[in-house]
Amino acid sequence: MLTSSPRPSGWEPAGPLGEPALPPDAGTIHGAFLHRAQTSPDATAVVHAGERLSYRQLADRATAYATGLQHSGVRPGDRVAVRMHRSADLIALLLGIMAAGAAYVPIDHSTPTARARQVIEDCAPALTVTDRPPADEQLPGRTLHPTALHPTAPPAPALPPLPDDAPAYLIYTSGSTGRPKGVVVPHRNVLALVRATAPGLGLGPDQVWSWFHSVAFDFSVWEIWGCLTTGGRLVVVGEEARTCAADFTALILAEGVTVLSQTPTAFAGLMGTLLAAADTVPVRTVVFGGERLDTRGLLPWLELLPPPACRLVNMFGITETTVHVTWQLVGRAEALDGSPSVGHPLPGWNVQVVDRDRRPLPPGESGEIAVGGAGLATGYWNRPDLTAERFAPCPVTGSRRYYSGDLGRLLPDGRLEHLGRLDEQVKLRGFRIELGDIRSALLGDDSIAAAAVVLHRPVPGDGALDRLDAYVVAEPGREETARTVRARLTDLLPDYMLPATVTLLPALPLTANGKLDTTALPRPATTPAAPPVLSADNTAPETDGTARLVHDSWSRVLGAPAGPDVNFFDAGGNSLLAARLAAHLRTAGLAHTRIKDVLLAPTPAALTRRLTPTTT
Incomplete structure (x- = not known):
C-alpha cells in the first residue's frame, strides 16, 4: 500500500492563506x-550576538x-x-x-x-x-x-x-565501511519542502525562527532556508546558549522566537526552563525531528501551552529525502497514548512499507519504510553502486524510491508508525551514526584485533543518558587501556560518535552462526567509584561543602560516584548531561554554575576548586 498526503483530520492552516510562501517561478534557494530581499529589503533577516x-x-x-x-x-x-x-x-x-x-x-x-x-x-x-x-x-x-x-x-x-535540479548542498552522513557518504540534494527539493509545509505551519514574514543545529546536520537546512525563503527572521543560537537551557530560554524570550526546531532529547532539557516562563513564551510551533519522539514526555507542556497556543509537530525525515517526510500534530490524546505515529506524508511526498523483496505490505504489517516523491535526493556523491542500491524503482509501479533501512508500519488511516532501524544505523541525540563507522575507526589501529559498538539506552525516554559502548580485543602481546583507545578515537571521530565507555575483552562473544552476540556482552567497564577526598584526620577540608555538593550531584546525574580525578566525559558524560549537572548544582545552591564550568573543569576535584568561593 502507498500512502500520500491527504491533509490529516484537524490539520488546518496555521495562518492566513495570502500570497504564496514562494513565488511560482522560484527555482533556486x-x-x-x-x-x-527585493520585496522586503529592510526587514530583519538574521540576528546573531548583537x-x-x-x-x-x-x-x-x-x-x-x-x-x-x-x-x-x-x-x-x-x-x-x-x-x-x-x-x-x-x-x-x-x-x-x-x-x-x-x-x-x-x-x-x-x-x-x-x-x-x-x-x-x-x-x-x-x-x-x-x-x-x-x-x-x-x-x-x-x-x-x-x-x-x-x-x-x-x-x-x-x-x-x-536549473532547479542543480545541487544545492552535499551533506555527509556516517558510512558503514568507515567512509562517510555525501548526499546530493538539489534546489528544487528544498523549495518543495517549503511549499509543502508553509500553509499548514503558517510560515511567513511574521515568524521568528531559531537556528540551533550544526550546519552539517540537515535539520539546519529546514531552519535556515525554511525561514529565509519565506521572509522570516532567523535567530542564530550561539554555542553558549546551545548548551545552557537557561541562556537559550532567555534568547527565545528576548527575540520572540515563534518557530522552534529541536530533537526530542534537546527539547527535554529545555522544556522545564521554558515552562517556568509559560506566560511569556512566544513559541507557537515546535518541530521535532532527528530521532524518535516519546510523546508521553510532552504532557507537562500540553497542560500549560495546549493547541492552538502552541502546536507540537512530530516530523519523521531522512537526509536522503530532504529533511522531512511526514508530519503529525501531537495533542493530549497522542501524548497519553504514547503512539509511535509520525503522521501522514507531506504534500508531494509518499510512503510505502515493503517486505524484503521490496513489495508493498498492507496496513498493520511491519517492514522497511520506502519514500518517494518530491524530496528524493539525486543520490550519493561519486557512489553509483550505493545510489542504485538505495534509490531504486518500486517493483510494482516502477517509480523511484529511497529504501531507508527504517522499520515502520502503516495504519489504516494512512499514518506511518516509525519503529526503529533495520540495520546497525542508530540515532543518538539527533545524529545518524553507523556503528560500523566507529568499529572501522577502532580496527584502523593495528593493536586492535576485534571490536564491537552498541547503543545503550539505560532509561527509556531519557535520551540524555543514551550512550555508545565500545568493546575491543587487543592483538596478542599488545598492551592497551580503555583510555588510550578512546584517546585515539578523538582524533578520528566527531564528539557525538565517541564511545562513552571502552571495555577490553579477551574475545567477543559469538552466536552459533558466528555473529556477534550482543546479548552476551558484559556490563561496560567504568571508572571505579570513590568518595570525595577528606583531610588526614578524616575531617572535611575547607572546600568539603562544595566537594560534597559536586560529588552528590555527579552521582545523581551519572548514576555512580567517582574518584576526584575521574574525567566527566570518560565516565559516560556528554554535553546534555553536563548541562544537567550544571542545573543540578545550581539547584543545590551553587547558583552561578554554568555548563562551561563542567567543560573546563571536568573532574570532581577541578570542578570543586572552580566552584569554591575564593577568599582574600
Whole structure:
C-alpha cells in the first residue's frame, strides 16, 4: 500500500492563506531568498550576538561572496566546502556559494581534521573556506579564510539561470565501511519542502525562527532556508546558549522566537526552563525531528501551552529525502497514548512499507519504510553502486524510491508508525551514526584485533543518558587501556560518535552462526567509584561543602560516584548531561554554575576548586 498526503483530520492552516510562501517561478534557494530581499529589503533577516542584518544587507554580503568565489575560480557545478562557526556571515557565504552556481559542503567546525580530510578528499571541492587560520587546518586542496573572498575586482559577469535540479548542498552522513557518504540534494527539493509545509505551519514574514543545529546536520537546512525563503527572521543560537537551557530560554524570550526546531532529547532539557516562563513564551510551533519522539514526555507542556497556543509537530525525515517526510500534530490524546505515529506524508511526498523483496505490505504489517516523491535526493556523491542500491524503482509501479533501512508500519488511516532501524544505523541525540563507522575507526589501529559498538539506552525516554559502548580485543602481546583507545578515537571521530565507555575483552562473544552476540556482552567497564577526598584526620577540608555538593550531584546525574580525578566525559558524560549537572548544582545552591564550568573543569576535584568561593 502507498500512502500520500491527504491533509490529516484537524490539520488546518496555521495562518492566513495570502500570497504564496514562494513565488511560482522560484527555482533556486538563493533565488527565493533574493525575491524576499527585493520585496522586503529592510526587514530583519538574521540576528546573531548583537548583529542584525536586513534582507538587503544579507543579500549584499552574499553577492560580495559570490563575486569573490567567482574571482577565486569557482564555477557552476563546483563544490565549496565550508568549515566555519555558526554566524550571520556563514549564512551569507552559503548564499554566495549557491549564487555562484556551486553547491556547499558543510563541515562542522568541531569535526576532527582527519574526518574533515575524508570529506574533502571525497567531494573534491574547488576550495575550502574556513574561519580558522588556513595554514593550521592541514586540509587537502585550496583553503581560504572568508576575508580572502572580499572582492577588490569588479563584479563578475552574470551567470545564466541555474536549473532547479542543480545541487544545492552535499551533506555527509556516517558510512558503514568507515567512509562517510555525501548526499546530493538539489534546489528544487528544498523549495518543495517549503511549499509543502508553509500553509499548514503558517510560515511567513511574521515568524521568528531559531537556528540551533550544526550546519552539517540537515535539520539546519529546514531552519535556515525554511525561514529565509519565506521572509522570516532567523535567530542564530550561539554555542553558549546551545548548551545552557537557561541562556537559550532567555534568547527565545528576548527575540520572540515563534518557530522552534529541536530533537526530542534537546527539547527535554529545555522544556522545564521554558515552562517556568509559560506566560511569556512566544513559541507557537515546535518541530521535532532527528530521532524518535516519546510523546508521553510532552504532557507537562500540553497542560500549560495546549493547541492552538502552541502546536507540537512530530516530523519523521531522512537526509536522503530532504529533511522531512511526514508530519503529525501531537495533542493530549497522542501524548497519553504514547503512539509511535509520525503522521501522514507531506504534500508531494509518499510512503510505502515493503517486505524484503521490496513489495508493498498492507496496513498493520511491519517492514522497511520506502519514500518517494518530491524530496528524493539525486543520490550519493561519486557512489553509483550505493545510489542504485538505495534509490531504486518500486517493483510494482516502477517509480523511484529511497529504501531507508527504517522499520515502520502503516495504519489504516494512512499514518506511518516509525519503529526503529533495520540495520546497525542508530540515532543518538539527533545524529545518524553507523556503528560500523566507529568499529572501522577502532580496527584502523593495528593493536586492535576485534571490536564491537552498541547503543545503550539505560532509561527509556531519557535520551540524555543514551550512550555508545565500545568493546575491543587487543592483538596478542599488545598492551592497551580503555583510555588510550578512546584517546585515539578523538582524533578520528566527531564528539557525538565517541564511545562513552571502552571495555577490553579477551574475545567477543559469538552466536552459533558466528555473529556477534550482543546479548552476551558484559556490563561496560567504568571508572571505579570513590568518595570525595577528606583531610588526614578524616575531617572535611575547607572546600568539603562544595566537594560534597559536586560529588552528590555527579552521582545523581551519572548514576555512580567517582574518584576526584575521574574525567566527566570518560565516565559516560556528554554535553546534555553536563548541562544537567550544571542545573543540578545550581539547584543545590551553587547558583552561578554554568555548563562551561563542567567543560573546563571536568573532574570532581577541578570542578570543586572552580566552584569554591575564593577568599582574600
